Amino acid sequence: MQRRRFTLAALAAFALPALAHAQNARPRIAVYKDANCGCCSQWVAHLQASGFEVAATDVDDTGAWRRRFGMPERFASCHSAQVGGYAVEGHVPATDILRLLKDKPAAVGLAVAGMPAGSPGMEDPRHPHARAAYDVQLIGKDGKASVYRHYQAVAA
Template sequence: MKPIFRQLATALLGLAVSSVTAGELITVYKSPSCGCCNAWIKHLRDNGFAVQAHDTRRMTLVKQSLGVPASHSSCHTAEVSGYVIEGHVPAADIQRLLRDKPAVAGLAVPGMPMGSPGMEGARKDPYQVLTFDAVGNSQVYADY
């Protein structure tokens, strides 16, 4: 591919991705004392999302009301465009979800794996982003 066409293709792809999240509101429910939740929120904002955060001590109730499978639970839960986002899901996977619109209830990163967004540190553990639906089916969406 000629350099000018490569630059144009890269610019168009960047516009397509940014248009998916430009100002996209994601509502986050988290514990008032959770530092990694705040780091994940920063990750979302750094990647173009508008974030509205709600502190609550009733996270179990939030997760149950939004249909998060107990096996997929993490420390924070979010909603964006009709999807549920559980845990430290990378912004790029949320952007892909919003662009592709698969027939799932949401995405989850169960637990709190080191190296996931908001859990950066001295080590990076492998982890998966999973889809889930209303009846409990789940599939791997991304491997890290």
């Protein structure tokens, strides 16, 4: 009986802190970006401020990473990322990435087409709350896109 108590106490001493750490761990996202693009660095800063652990790597060709992640070329951006087995392309807000990780849909990942003004990394310091309307697209394994979240335009 004493041995069993010791084993349970040892398990609690070692396993519970590890479990708590795993539950509180920050999501880790790998970002492959153009070294000369300021908006990429701003998007990385947005992710960090939103609680992500970011491993950013400057690359000459983000397309190689996009292809590796299975993201169709028509959603190409200046940065490609991977988190939790999903591809993330373009200026996708951190809240949508967190929702993706929580919901775990059967999909390639998320993409924001173009570089919408006011999306994360594309803010205008003169009008920090202004933004153009844009959609975050959920890209299915068949390459088809559907609106994952729509952002309304906000005037300056």
